[in-house]
Amino acid sequence: MTEDGIFGDLGITPFRRRVSSGRPAPHLSLRFDSHLFSIDTSRSPKGSVQPDAYLITHAHSDHYGKSAMISPEAVASRETARALEIRHGRRYEGRTFPVGGSILVDDLEVVTYSTGHTIGSVAFGWETDLGVRVLVTGDVKNYENLPKCDLLVTEANYGDPWDPACRFEDDIVGFGDAVDAGSTFGAYAFGKAQRAVSLIRALGCKDPIGMDGKSLALTRELLPGFGPFSPAEENGTDLNVVTPWELSTIRSKRKYVLTGRSDLPFAQIRISDHLDFKGLMRMVERISPKAALVYHPEGRRANMMAHHLRELGMASISVSEIEDSF
Template identity: 80%
Template sequence: MTEGDIFKDMGVIPVRRMNRSGRPSPHLSLSFDSHLFSIDTSRSPKGRRQPDAYLITHAHSDHYGKSAMLSADAIATMETARALRIRHERRYEGRTVSAGGSIQVDDLEVAAYSTGHTIGSVAFGWETDSGVRVLVTGDIKNYENLPRCDLLVTEANYGDPWDPACRFEDDIVGFGDAVESGATFGAYAFGKAQRAVSLIRALGCRETVGMDDKSLALTKELLPGYGPFTPMEENGSDLNVVSPWELSRVKSQRKYVLTGRSDLPFPQIRLSDHLDFKGLMRMVEKTSPDAALIYHPEGSRANMMAHHLRELGMASISVSEIKDFF
């Protein structure tokens, strides 16, 4: 029996949509019973089959909420909806669900589970008519809230077991030392910037944090009570959290980028919003699926993680191996 047969036996068929250039559109949809759920995708053009729901796991641009947020069938948490509105200056037209809560899609109850990747990021889970438990994680940092499932649809940002860069620990000690000495941190405006501010406050630092405009707007909206904040141009101290491309504008003796990347011209402090490979495997063990679909990002890491799971005896495919289109 092939991996494709396993999915058919479950009654959950992963499908993709072709765009006008003849290439697959981002990510995927799941067809089951009488439903079609699109997972972190752009909207379907008029004239194409429309999904019952666009599930937006979080507001990062590579999960295509900028497009899906304009549909009345979009589903996201209130925090994700607010982040999308600020990031893209558009009205969120869909419905919202709270992390730990659930929402009805026709006759189906869809639950939302916090994943710790960004403020408001969630996994979505539901049970099909035949009792198959489906779990779609999105990007994930904390798997403690996730339930057991039969079919796991998950990420592989650090899913390659043979790549040393996929095994790491966050450098919280190094980050704390830099905060204590007074430093400017380069962090993406949504997600990483809010995590940096949360850690700064958790370390007991109550200094004013300087931020660029977009980071400041998002942090004030999503972390009320975590101030004081100020625009970076008006900050009288060296403590700033700004987008990486704003680092050169900040007058500070100590500058760091909060990333695992090595292609930026500043020292790095490892502070990831993802599970590393070991964490992903622990997440798979906890959720205990019979089959897995690795859907993000498309490419070698998803392929390698799917291959690794097959070697462990689990039916698994990556998004690039999906053969059904609509």
């Protein structure tokens, strides 16, 4: 099925911006009615076509908020905006909203929904002049708050149905055992570190948690009341949450990386911020779109998820298959 066949009746055209090398810029933009929205992408250079809004679903670097955050057309949750400021040491120049709130872009109401991926992560939803309901999810851990839609623009971090690594369950039991034993956990400073702290407190542990500087700053800002915390090097216990790159600097008998990756020299405990393949398919079934555009990441997994959805009878393409550019 061609791109025109999928989107023509919906009155929506997906685009990718070309950079100076001729390669496509990250992710995509959607043109509909009189609007152009750029989704999780870097800023357009001066002199080129400018969008009405840069929709930033969350503050992870592969969603390009570092670039978009200095545009007055940036749109992000309050927590995402603050996380971007802490992570990148620059002022967020766009507009913000509370998670679950709405915001006007020109005369169009854009409603937001929590996705549970990181603190402040949201999906964006709106309805076009033709009555087409569009939902852009970003990355998703919990889809319970997401509404039904006609066009779903979503992730495929674990969307390849033929890759065994895309099917998993979080090892909460193993994580709890490691917490009880007093362990040091490697977790990305934004997102995974806060999930680890939330789980530690949910398990009933009230001990101080040692953290590296960036993880500590983000966690204190985004999880007020979840202390006590201390800098990892000053922590008197073995319970620490630091970035994976700092695990080797911490004196601890038990070290784990909270990841599904296999290229780090430490034992792993699976704690993911994403839905696995089965979860993604349950999400699609619940949302029941007429068409889907799989935009993150680019490459094999997005391609395979779009292919799988087509095999199930749904109109679907991946971001790599977008032909139009500007």
